[in-house]
Amino acid sequence: MAVSMDDDVPLILTLDDSGSSASAPLDELDREELPNENGGSYDVVSDASSPAARECCAQQGSARHNWEMNYQEAAIYLQEGENNDKFFTHPKNAKALAAYLFAHNHLFYLMELSTALLLLLLSLCEAPAVPMLRLGIFVHATLELFALIVVVFELSMKMRWLGFQTFIRHKRTMVKTCVLLVQFIEAIVVLVRQTSHVRITRALRCIFLVDCRYCGAVRRNLRQIFQSLPPFIDILLLLLFFMVIFAILGFYLFSPNHSDPYFNTLENSLVNLFVLLTTSNFPDVMMPSYARNPWSCVFFIVYLSIELYFIMNLLLAVVFDTFNDIEKRKFKSLLLHKRTAIQHAYRLLVTKQRPSGISFKHFEGLLRFYKPRMGARERYLTFKALNQSNTPLVSLKDFYNFYEVVGLKWKAKRNREHWFDDLPRTAFLIFKGINILVNSRVFQYTMYTVVAVNGIWILVETFMLQGGNFFSRNVPWSYIVFLTIYGVELLLKTTGLGPVEYLSSGWNLFDFSVTLFAFLGLMALAFNMEPFYFIVVLRPLQLLRLFKLKKRYRNVLDTMFELFPRMASLGLTLLIFYYCFAIVGMEFFAGVVYPNCCNTSTVADSYRWVNHTVGNKTVVEEGYYYLNNFDNILNSFVTLFELTVVNDWYIIMEGVTSQTTHWSRLYFMIFYIVTMVVMTIIVAFILDAFVFRMNYTRKNQDSEEDNGIVLEKEISKEEVIGIIELYKRTSAATETAQLQKIVLQMDKYGQMSAVFLGRRSRTKSDLSMKMYEEEIQEWYEEHSRKEESQTPLQEPAPASSSSLKPPRQRSQTVI
């Protein structure tokens, strides 16, 4: 394939010929040389709002310079498509572009993230601080002010890029600005008064974290949670309604029994039925009435059956259903958004001479901006992978696969099967033998047996120990034996498979690290290094290897790893809720519970700390619950986790309530409902993901064994030489080193072509693409129909504003 080298003219003229949007005076110019008028909106010198200035500049600018602009804008479009940024935030002129570029790189993102983290971490040192981290008010307030000023700087950059109008229209940014203002004022007040006041607004600090570029997944989760809320609330109302009815019933039925403290007032009745919903007080709440009349258990059985077993599951069903629906709609909108982004980018890259596709030169230019780190070889391979036709151009249809292909990691397909193929004959035979041994089933099952025996050994050994100090003893011989076996296995595998192949499998990596830890544990045992003892304790993890044996477990663990990023973001979302509640809890309940604090309440026992002497021994009777407090943010997190687990949460609630007012219960109840929402959504997510995955496996039973997306491409020597030529002509000679090497390699082995493998792990999006295959076609058609129907409406728009308009309306003419 010959790569075209001529400086061609972009498609814009064709665009203009179709009468879409360009202003009349510019038409003439376009026809001669100017490539990017309608597409790219950034003329570095001129101001886009003045057509006259643009015209003048356009005449000066060389075609090359304009092409560079087009590349950059196309790359920005593709990034926006990838990150799901709406196109109305697309930078509209050169100044905005500068700000956009400044605010869109990892350095800036890291600054954003670290500022947000600093603000969040300040809670460790503020007023009810963790004892070891306490800072003076002056110190932490100054730190806070500093961080807030950085946020102001970030926001001002954003404003420069978005422009004032868009800035105000962007909701999230506006909320952030308001919170910033409040925080600023409060920080100054603290600094002036030199004392902390009740600052519940600190709970809002997490908005700075949520707004970070890196926390996009958290934002999506939050959106999904809010979208699932309406049906959730409906069912919640049903739940609360039955609770009220049963509270009234319970009050009427059980309050005549004076030994029943749970139903003596309507408020108690309500609170206890709420707690009963969490089952946290279950047999206890029933006992006084059950002792009096055995049939009263019917009330509780009916209540629990309706509320806990029916409506709560209904809640899950409704959330699951909504979640499913939202996932699909989200996938659809993301897919169409990406498609639109690709259309915009495509329009900027086609030339007038060849409107049917993008040549490698322009594609290469795009990638230089889109993925600056990519080498020349990768760029060409990506181009080849995209190009399905035999022409030297990538058509729009091929270009739609951009996002799927651009993530591939390319590697030369090795001609040799094993790493030791080049070694002398004897060595080769030895290594070949090891290789066959290591790959044999006998070896594998022997190792499984060893692991199983080791597991049983550990169990028996532990069972024989029965308490005491285990670590002061000598290193047990069994430990050394098993470790030696694992060490030998590791060595054999590494030599037999080659270190690179060995470590490329996740399971081998796991084996390796567990063996390493076991070895470190041995060291710790041998040299009596106290702080590393915990490593010894991790030995049983080796047993996890046994789960490789069964397909279902492999499936489950694979899915787990695939879902891990999403799970982590859900966990982070939960932590953000925790943070808000922890701040509020600290402001209201810091220091209210302590040993023996609640002797007047019904849960006094749990808070008791008595130190009494029986005979000649001092017996300490500890209730321990005073440890579940809000005295600092770490304690609060632990307390909130305990509330999340739900069991016995009412003891914490009653303890705090007895020391404050009974309105405190609201805090705990709201927290329960919030975590219920988040937890239900997490459950729905896990359910959805696994069911989806299992359906997928059922649908593609043959191809399930491959792990990831693999693509194979062959390139010939002349192609490589052609590209080297191209780079030399465009004076980017530094990039050809990699390509030269390929040519040398080919010369060495006397090949005329080389094969490369592109590989990436499979994402949820890939699965969805396959699952919704048929529907996706419908969406595309519907989408393009919709766009076509919009076109006639857009045509009469004033011509002068054409370069400022979001380009969505123009893209159809290209398709």
Next chain:
Amino acid sequence: MAVSMDDDVPLILTLDDSGSSASAPLDELDREELPNENGGSYDVVSDASSPAARECCAQQGSARHNWEMNYQEAAIYLQEGENNDKFFTHPKNAKALAAYLFAHNHLFYLMELSTALLLLLLSLCEAPAVPMLRLGIFVHATLELFALIVVVFELSMKMRWLGFQTFIRHKRTMVKTCVLLVQFIEAIVVLVRQTSHVRITRALRCIFLVDCRYCGAVRRNLRQIFQSLPPFIDILLLLLFFMVIFAILGFYLFSPNHSDPYFNTLENSLVNLFVLLTTSNFPDVMMPSYARNPWSCVFFIVYLSIELYFIMNLLLAVVFDTFNDIEKRKFKSLLLHKRTAIQHAYRLLVTKQRPSGISFKHFEGLLRFYKPRMGARERYLTFKALNQSNTPLVSLKDFYNFYEVVGLKWKAKRNREHWFDDLPRTAFLIFKGINILVNSRVFQYTMYTVVAVNGIWILVETFMLQGGNFFSRNVPWSYIVFLTIYGVELLLKTTGLGPVEYLSSGWNLFDFSVTLFAFLGLMALAFNMEPFYFIVVLRPLQLLRLFKLKKRYRNVLDTMFELFPRMASLGLTLLIFYYCFAIVGMEFFAGVVYPNCCNTSTVADSYRWVNHTVGNKTVVEEGYYYLNNFDNILNSFVTLFELTVVNDWYIIMEGVTSQTTHWSRLYFMIFYIVTMVVMTIIVAFILDAFVFRMNYTRKNQDSEEDNGIVLEKEISKEEVIGIIELYKRTSAATETAQLQKIVLQMDKYGQMSAVFLGRRSRTKSDLSMKMYEEEIQEWYEEHSRKEESQTPLQEPAPASSSSLKPPRQRSQTVI
């Protein structure tokens, strides 16, 4: 339409011509008059195993008699299709038929059911009996023997019908026989020794209930539970595996802390982590180590995150997925089974002269056996509803809808719109006014407002009461006011809509009964009738009416009612598990817990009963947990329910364990796992049902408002007269009364035809039919392909055994 009256000859000859299976000597006979040789296998006189005898009898038997046999066998086939009875249990000869008919009617079913219930209820009176129901050993052992003898009788009837070979092949029946034998021996032993021994086998009594005809749904549930087990167990192993690893870790980490009673031995460590999985001991188990080192909470957080939040949800996902899959497969196999049954029946009903369909005469004969209670009018309407073509015959394709149509309830479509149309003008206008009023939105919303106000009133009133004896006071005026309003509403609605239409809506029925209850409550209040006070307390249920307002609630409640039968059967399944565990629990743990029984255990507080004097007042300190015992079957059920709810179940476990051995824990742990399975399946069922329903609503958004399946059929006067003629000729004149009435009615109004509406409520099967529409066609094709491929293999079968063979192999020739 003219109904054909000629005595026609069945299709069998055509069948024989195709060389399928009939024996040669009979061929000749068939061609002349004998209708049912190959189809029906019951010749009352002859023995099917002797072809000579058959031949002789066949010549004697009249065509009519043979038709009757065909009708009956077809009806049996259809019943087998409906009940999902396998065809290999199809009665094979006249003797078997007699036994089959004896064992297949409601009287026999009721006997089965009541015997099973009697056996189960005996547990109330046996050894650890409910005090009020205790019976002497002689009495209950005799009762048991009697019940067992009835079961023997039932089984012998079954053996007569199935034949010894099939009887042995039928697994469930064999298990039942074994259990019966064991029970019999034990009952005799009890009677002889006059004392009860440890009889855990009593737990097997529920097999008699499960085997009842009426408990088919329970059997299906059990099958589904067992089918879901393999993936469940896989994940359970993963769960237990992590539990063991963490138990070892926990033991190593926390046992050096001597104040930590939870991890001092490996066994304790395991048990406490098992309990922690149920969250039942959560913050407590962490507290001693947390008090010593705050970072130890990480161990518990990691454990709970992996086990509770991840693997437990995975369990649900896997079960849900399997459940989904099983539901679909079950639906498919049921559908195909029904189809095969219909094919068998069809083959028995077509005649030689008209092989393309069933005439009304034969259809009527079938229905006489299939649904004896059906009137002549219904039979004809069913026939018309099935018949989609214009010919007087129902083709096989139409006949496939048999099960959908036969359940319809037919009613004449009323010509008048309202019940009062026939009244005099003045009355008509008044009632018309009421009708319009009652149907108006204003009236409805006024009533909603009244209900809401009533609700708030009740709440406020109850809130003001604050304990005390409410019932001795006078009837509050608010009660009377609201009741009057409801009464007026009820009257207006009844008169405006007519009583029949009013009560045909579920919601109105609900309103009616609640108002009635409120009225009864008023009576109870007015006349001070103590035992009926609970009715007063049901007043708030009126508030449920408010949920009519929102569509989602209507949807939820409708689905709830649709699912009710299935939910009930799941509940019954759970109760059967309860019964087994209750019996085992009673045998082992009856009488082991009592007040102050467990003072040496860690849960002593919960079992304490102290009566001490403070000042001059006697204070009773009650732990109440001694009430959660296994002293009789009712107590056991309550205890098991508490174990199901899981909260604080370890207190019950530890209490029992401290009085017996620590192996008792196995009982509680196994119970936990079993209920976890059943509960997970219940959750999966609810999830599946609701998600299915919501998908269905999403798919059919227009037709969602109709409630049930409705079919409209018009019949003309001459048709009716034709049928009357037919019945008169066949000397079944008693059945024509209903038809005569229709003719009279038509004459009165001078109409030439009448319209009838067939109606039935929609079942899950109808929903499934619509959801899997496309797939069903594939299944059918696959099914008929499979049958065709089997046909050639069956042809060389010996001719003499033809009438004994299950007819599956012959049916294809008809299709």
